[in-house]
Amino acid sequence: MSNSAFDFDFEALCQKKGLKMTDQRRIVAQVLLGAQGHPDVEEVYAMASKLDAKVSLATVYRTVRILEDAGIIQKHSFGDGRARYEAVSDDHHDHLIDIDTREVIEFYNPKLEALKQEIAAKYGYTLIDHRLDLYGRRKKHTDPEC
Ligand SMILES: [Zn+2]
Incomplete structure (x- = not known):
């Protein structure tokens, strides 16, 4: 289920981690928070690189880490050994x-x-x-x- 999206300060979050908010990180964050379902890193990478060819897999991993550490997305493992991500929302399921x-x-x-x-x-x-x-x-x- 998708969150109402970008209602947090991603730039401030990056700064707190000592990172610059780049266009690529923002795109990855938008993809993660707007995604339907529970994409894994590869799927997020595929979606984000369609929007900006400069997005790298390393950027995806780092952005996932930032958002996960901040409790904005949560990790799932559905038994196939791949970590999947979903925006944390109020409506539990x-x-x-x-x-x-x-x-x-x-x-x-x-x-x-x-x-x-x-x-x-x-x-x-x-x-x-x-x-x-x-x-x-x-x-x-x-x-x-x-
Ligand atoms: Zn879910």
Whole structure:
């Protein structure tokens, strides 16, 4: 899910890290925050270099690091060994990953959210953060006539 986008000061963030905000970094940040789904670094690189041929893979990695450290994007690993990124937003969701196609379905279930709170409380905790990734294989359509 995409964030309402550039509502933070990316330039200030770069400065804090002792980095200059270049056009290339800005483009990578815009791609990351505007992306649908959960792109990995290669996908972000492909999208960003279409917008500016001067974007390098190193710039993508560095910008990902800046935004991740600042809590603006979060990293996911959906079991295929590739880090994927998503803008952090207020509307929480969980993920269902198709292990054959790597399609990622986002879902929200209020009963599940209540259950997470309940489990944390049972062990004497206040829930601060949580994530749930389900892995599945699409059921084959089975026709009893065949
Ligand atoms: Zn997601």
